[in-house]
Amino acid sequence: MRTAQLIVDVTHVDIWFNMASSAWSERIVQLLRRMNNFYSAGSSRFSCFRFEIDGSQVGWIPPHVASLLTPYTDVFLPPQKGAVSLCPSLDCYEKRSEAVNDVVEALRHESSLICLRGWRDERYSVKPRFCDAPLMWMERAATSLFGVKRYGVHINGYTVNGSGEISMWLARRSITKQTYPGLLDNMAAGGLAADVGIKHTLIKECAEEACIPADIAAKACPVSTVSYTYEDEEGVFPESQFVFDLELPLDFVPSVGDGEVQDFYLLPIEKVKGLLATDDFKPNSAMVILDFLIRHSLIEPDTEPYYQEFVTGLHQTL
């Protein structure tokens, strides 16, 4: 029996759904600009210090954070040539990780470092590029202070009916989530912790957040990455999300798992498209779905003047 519910509580979607497509396009351009604001002419990038380990850049440290690191002379060298480096005596993965973690633990008392209030006890890898060996781990909540690149997995859960019409499963985030409470999101998503595989993370998040059995989640297809760097009062966020498409059986219904999600909705893809232009969507998830719309030919380059800007805006890196 089909129990999937069509969305009913997003009354303002019709505003966007029915608006001139040019207004929708402008909102999407603004979204991409906001999520890439670290590249803009007015960004703090030009005053940030490069965070370097062994001569390789692994992040960006805002000036106010660099000042707070100055007392820890046994961990960080004084800023030099625009870079803050770890002391050379920290010459291996474990030593670096523990020394920096001690500093970050000490900084939890700093009221200005809002991000540390969201301490997660999750270790993220710190490395110059995804393909490089990790040089240390860092507590997830601290990565934005050092502008360390974070990786994650996002899953587009969707259905195709007999007429070829696509609908997409969206999650509404729990109002108790630390970040973006109550906003619309991909069906499942999660950050990539140190030493954990991409597909493994996908299957775990599908199970935990949406009670999707492993044999169904395993059918998800890798299709893209979405990359961006934004900055806000909590720091610098260079991120790349590994994107998977998962076509679900028409009678499948995800259900709330670990409490990170309060509800799931199955929506016609045109409704989802309209919602992307509202403030009701977690911004990086809106980008992942924009990528879906492009790959599935739901946006046409002859009628969408920003088509090429959309695609390049989804894949920015420094």
Added chain:
Amino acid sequence: MRTAQLIVDVTHVDIWFNMASSAWSERIVQLLRRMNNFYSAGSSRFSCFRFEIDGSQVGWIPPHVASLLTPYTDVFLPPQKGAVSLCPSLDCYEKRSEAVNDVVEALRHESSLICLRGWRDERYSVKPRFCDAPLMWMERAATSLFGVKRYGVHINGYTVNGSGEISMWLARRSITKQTYPGLLDNMAAGGLAADVGIKHTLIKECAEEACIPADIAAKACPVSTVSYTYEDEEGVFPESQFVFDLELPLDFVPSVGDGEVQDFYLLPIEKVKGLLATDDFKPNSAMVILDFLIRHSLIEPDTEPYYQEFVTGLHQTL
């Protein structure tokens, strides 16, 4: 009757097909780096002049070209603050186009300007972004002298058999082509001339190059863009290709049309993947097919260490 031939004359593909995948990955990284060499630290970008019209940048002019423009004081203002601008008296599309074209015609005698030997009598639009109104047109062969962005259309023609196995149609370019003679290419592709639509260009190129009937070509699905900027001795090439996938009937065989192609091959996709790492492929077409491999889940992020670098390398813009 199935008359499609499997490739037989590309003997060295098995070398790459059988090589360690890490060697393939490194070759692809090199391809992407070469096609984006204008962004590299050692590029001429830092000595190029911005080409501006009415205060908006529309290209990059290498210093040796800027010197050649100096005598034409009724068309170009002297370089100022790193920019070469058109004279304000050229205050409309037609005036600008004709004045610059007169200069470019005069420069055809300069033996150093290799690219002008390939005069095409094709008008390309000059505009800050794709979504902007064109500010002038320019002869296609001259665009690299001014680093004016060029747009095109590439079509991935492919088949899926009953077992779900994908094969792709490749073209071998005629040895008389001005650019990349004799190399492997997408089944059909072409540049976007001024005032011509994207889908219209696609259908035209499919008909002209591969004798694909319009009703079949019209089924091509827009799926992506591929963007890059390279420089060589002929100038600066900022380009974006609109990418379409066209699934063809199993019994369909393209045939040589206007003589731009000497032959077509239908190849299992794994063979195509191997060929991308050889020098036998037109480089931007290899990028378009790399994008296909990623979108069709033929590359896995858990086993391809450069997965994210591949995706971002396909979508660079300034």
